[in-house]
Amino acid sequence: MIISGQYTNGDKIPSVRKTAEMLGVSVTTVKNAYFDLCTDGYIISHEKSGFYVSYSMSQSFSAENDKSTDTILYNMSGGAADADSFDFALWQRYIKSALRQSERLLTYSDVQGEYDLRSAISSYIKEKRNVAAPPDRIVIGAGVYPLLQILSTLLDSNMSVSFPDKSFIQGMSIFEDRGYEVFTRYKDADIIYVSPSHMTRWGDVMPIKRRLELVDYSVKKGSLVIEDDFENEFLYNTKPTPSLYALGKGNVIYIGSFSAMLLPGIRISFMVLTKELSDKFRESSYKFSQTAGKTEQIALARYISDGCINSQTRKIRRLYTQKTRAFSDILKKKLPDANIVIGENQLQIILKADFTAPPDIFEKNGLSVYTESLKDNIITLILSPSAIPNSELENAAELLKKSIF
Amino acid sequence: MIISGQYTNGDKIPSVRKTAEMLGVSVTTVKNAYFDLCTDGYIISHEKSGFYVSYSMSQSFSAENDKSTDTILYNMSGGAADADSFDFALWQRYIKSALRQSERLLTYSDVQGEYDLRSAISSYIKEKRNVAAPPDRIVIGAGVYPLLQILSTLLDSNMSVSFPDKSFIQGMSIFEDRGYEVFTRYKDADIIYVSPSHMTRWGDVMPIKRRLELVDYSVKKGSLVIEDDFENEFLYNTKPTPSLYALGKGNVIYIGSFSAMLLPGIRISFMVLTKELSDKFRESSYKFSQTAGKTEQIALARYISDGCINSQTRKIRRLYTQKTRAFSDILKKKLPDANIVIGENQLQIILKADFTAPPDIFEKNGLSVYTESLKDNIITLILSPSAIPNSELENAAELLKKSIF
Numbered sequence: 001m002i003i004s005g006q007y008t009n010g011d012k013i014p015s016v017r018k019t020a021e022m023l024g025v026s027v028t029t030v031k032n033a034y035f036d037l038c039t040d041g042y043i044i045s046h047e048k049s050g051f052y053v054s055y056s057m058s059q060s061f062s063a064e065n066d067k068s069t070d071t072i073l074y075n076m077s078g079g080a081a082d083a084d085s086f087d088f089a090l091w092q093r094y095i096k097s098a099l100r101q102s103e104r105l106l107t108y109s110d111v112q113g114e115y116d117l118r119s120a121i122s123s124y125i126k127e128k129r130n131v132a133a134p135p136d137r138i139v140i141g142a143g144v145y146p147l148l149q150i151l152s153t154l155l156d157s158n159m160s161v162s163f164p165d166k167s168f169i170q171g172m173s174i175f176e177d178r179g180y181e182v183f184t185r186y187k188d189a190d191i192i193y194v195s196p197s198h199m200t201r202w203g204d205v206m207p208i209k210r211r212l213e214l215v216d217y218s219v220k221k222g223s224l225v226i227e228d229d230f231e232n233e234f235l236y237n238t239k240p241t242p243s244l245y246a247l248g249k250g251n252v253i254y255i256g257s258f259s260a261m262l263l264p265g266i267r268i269s270f271m272v273l274t275k276e277l278s279d280k281f282r283e284s285s286y287k288f289s290q291t292a293g294k295t296e297q298i299a300l301a302r303y304i305s306d307g308c309i310n311s312q313t314r315k316i317r318r319l320y321t322q323k324t325r326a327f328s329d330i331l332k333k334k335l336p337d338a339n340i341v342i343g344e345n346q347l348q349i350i351l352k353a354d355f356t357a358p359p360d361i362f363e364k365n366g367l368s369v370y371t372e373s374l375k376d377n378i379i380t381l382i383l384s385p386s387a388i389p390n391s392e393l394e395n396a397a398e399l400l401k402k403s404i405f
Numbered sequence: 406m407i408i409s410g411q412y413t414n415g416d417k418i419p420s421v422r423k424t425a426e427m428l429g430v431s432v433t434t435v436k437n438a439y440f441d442l443c444t445d446g447y448i449i450s451h452e453k454s455g456f457y458v459s460y461s462m463s464q465s466f467s468a469e470n471d472k473s474t475d476t477i478l479y480n481m482s483g484g485a486a487d488a489d490s491f492d493f494a495l496w497q498r499y500i501k502s503a504l505r506q507s508e509r510l511l512t513y514s515d516v517q518g519e520y521d522l523r524s525a526i527s528s529y530i531k532e533k534r535n536v537a538a539p540p541d542r543i544v545i546g547a548g549v550y551p552l553l554q555i556l557s558t559l560l561d562s563n564m565s566v567s568f569p570d571k572s573f574i575q576g577m578s579i580f581e582d583r584g585y586e587v588f589t590r591y592k593d594a595d596i597i598y599v600s601p602s603h604m605t606r607w608g609d610v611m612p613i614k615r616r617l618e619l620v621d622y623s624v625k626k627g628s629l630v631i632e633d634d635f636e637n638e639f640l641y642n643t644k645p646t647p648s649l650y651a652l653g654k655g656n657v658i659y660i661g662s663f664s665a666m667l668l669p670g671i672r673i674s675f676m677v678l679t680k681e682l683s684d685k686f687r688e689s690s691y692k693f694s695q696t697a698g699k700t701e702q703i704a705l706a707r708y709i710s711d712g713c714i715n716s717q718t719r720k721i722r723r724l725y726t727q728k729t730r731a732f733s734d735i736l737k738k739k740l741p742d743a744n745i746v747i748g749e750n751q752l753q754i755i756l757k758a759d760f761t762a763p764p765d766i767f768e769k770n771g772l773s774v775y776t777e778s779l780k781d782n783i784i785t786l787i788l789s790p791s792a793i794p795n796s797e798l799e800n801a802a803e804l805l806k807k808s809i810f
Binding site: 008011082086092099104108109133136142144145146174178179263264287288290291 | 411484488500507508509538542548582696700
């Protein structure tokens with residue numbers, strides 16, 4: 001039971017007498033067993049108080065499972081935000097105001113999501129992405145993952161799904177686990193999953209021409225497009241990129257997320273279903289459950305309708321794209337022989353350099369980086385500097401230089 | 406597009422010239438069409454500013470989908486809480502303190518759930534339910550629904566699952582949708598799903614003898630038990646009810662939830678996996694995503710470790726069981742001929758009475774009730790008075806009396 005973790009960290013274990021009773025063996029047998037456990041270091045005895053699981057022992061059993069991130073000084077592998085990117089005090093005011101609506105918090109959330117949030121999102125995506133959909137076609141969820149779980153239940157698992165971005169393993173698994181045929185080509189699929197604003201790890205953006213082609217193709221073939229509009233908010237200095245939803249003919253499901261705009265810790269995403277699928281959702285709503293917390297839903301509804309989301313978007317766009325450029329400039333100076341390019345969506349830097357060090361050198365130097373490829377002594381890294389404070393870009397670049405040489 | 410809801414509530418629709426261009430038809434054709442839409446009331450024209458979707462029209466299209474709950478005065482069908490049951494100001498302090506940990510909120514939550522919350526839960530369930538499990542065997546999720554989604558992915562869908570409580574349709578659907586064989590008997594199943602503290606809608610509690618039998622049976626048959634320990638916190642004046650997990654031999658998955666203890670709007674549940682399944686979870690964790698919000702996870706971890714959960718449990722138990730008794734007493738006085746019994750777990754009242762009115766009379770009188778059966782002019786209702794303020798129990802009972810006669 002100690003090894004399996006049922007008793008841990010200084011837990012008191014049953015007395016000798018109790019254990020003897022429980023197991024139906026003699027007190028002497030248990031005493032001998034406890035003695036062995038003591039000498040092996042599993043338990044320690046406190047005089048007159050009984051036996052306890054040794055702290056060091058249970059630590060060693062659980063330690064292997066707790067990946068320590070203490071040693072990472074700079075996270076350049078994405079998925080984290082800069083502390084300056086978010087106005088915590090402002091968000092706290094909205095949370096506080098939501099918690100004052102105690103009457104609403106006394107009941108479970110609408111399975112589809114709070115109406116005021118769906119309504120705010122409806123106006124927001126109409127304005128920003130020309131995605132025209134009433135609140136009753138919008139479904140809220142705690143991230144894209146639970147939304148795809150719902151979607152894969154609503155759709156027919158005899159269909160095939162294509163994921164041109166092979167790195168979205170989570171999405172692929174959801175459909176695969178339900179028996180869909182999943183592949184990584186574009187065409188010849190009943191369902192096409194795309195992130196037009198973040199098509200590859202290095203942030204390629206789908207050009208308008210290809211968007212139009214995809215929409216045309218899907219209409220002709222009768223296929224459904226799932227448009228994950230991930231990171232579209234950052235595309236300000238590229239050409240305008242209309243959403244596939246706006247270009248489509250009612251055969252596009254639009255998915256959006258607030259984690260990247262606000263905080264990774266805030267889990268609120270949404271999807272716009274077709275009329276047919278939203279009817280099906282309501283018919284089978286007894287199957288589902290709302291995953292997003294009600295307090296944050298209420299807070300976000302006001303945050304959006306008060307327009308805070310717009311200033312936040314502008315702020316984060318400016319902050320992150322400037323940071324990408326600044327970091328790229330520093331790297332170019334420090335590593336004049338490396339090939340350094342900024343990704344199309346202005347958030348990633350692709351760095352290609354000669355490299356002969358052991359591959360774990362980055363981690364040893366306190367850097368978390370994503371290695372796209374390493375062969376013939378040439379390494380290609382994809383770097384997301386978003387989470388590095390501006391004041392530390394120089395230090396982070398220096399560590400990177402040191403690691404590469 | 407107005408009917409399908411792509412344009413709604415006072416939205417500006419494209420100008421005559423734009424629409425003509427888009428559709429490749431003449432301006433006159435569009436003008437005629439817009440004129441028809443105006444006379445039919447779909448759109449209205451504002452001089453010099455263009456055409457807008459008529460407010461009343463888009464309302465009527467979406468109204469049918471928004472079930473109004475305005476007319477419900479008293480919810481006796483469960484799933485809601487009393488405003489006095491929760492200390493909002495205290496919770497707000499914990500949320501505020503969580504929001505101050507801005508560094509933590511800048512990254513995504515651990516897919517398994519925040520470590521400090523899993524650690525707090527580990528101690529809490531050890532103390533309360535003798536469920537001994539280290540934090541690395543605990544998985545957090547935004548409710549039981551996403552946890553069962555994960556579980557049904559980890560287990561083998563060639564297995565059979567039994568749900569003795571037929572009313573848990575959501576759970577049954579999750580397993581059914583993944584291809585498991587699902588049935589509603591106890592035995593002869595590879596997986597047995599039970600809520601020992603809330604076995605039926607009217608709150609039957611599984612006696613110890615049957616708990617031991619079930620555990621014995623499952624060990625002998627090699628089956629897995631999923632113990633949803635829903636509402637165990639309320640069983641204070643019945644006999645002590647050990648958890649199946651504590652009685653089991655490592656073949657029980659324990660599920661607990663905080664929504665009923667705190668607020669329905671707070672979506673945090675957890676499951677304790679077996680050693681084997683928790684290893685499998687970590688191996689395939691790339692497939693999953695944490696659904697519970699990080700702020701609330703951080704807040705709840707402190708709330709539990711500070712002991713607030715204990716006083717909250719005592720408070721809510723006292724409040725709800727006293728209320729059930731009080732409401733039952735009032736009903737007995739008002740309806741002396743009815744058969745009125747309090748359910749075993751002290752939260753529900755089973756009311757059986759002569760009834761000849763139309764079945765929708767309750768709703769018409771502003772009551773939400775659950776009708777267990779209605780035949781031969783005898784109605785059986787299951788009433789959960791939890792959400793009715795103490796000061797209104799008398800009024801609610803009066804309305805119920807009025808409805809039944």
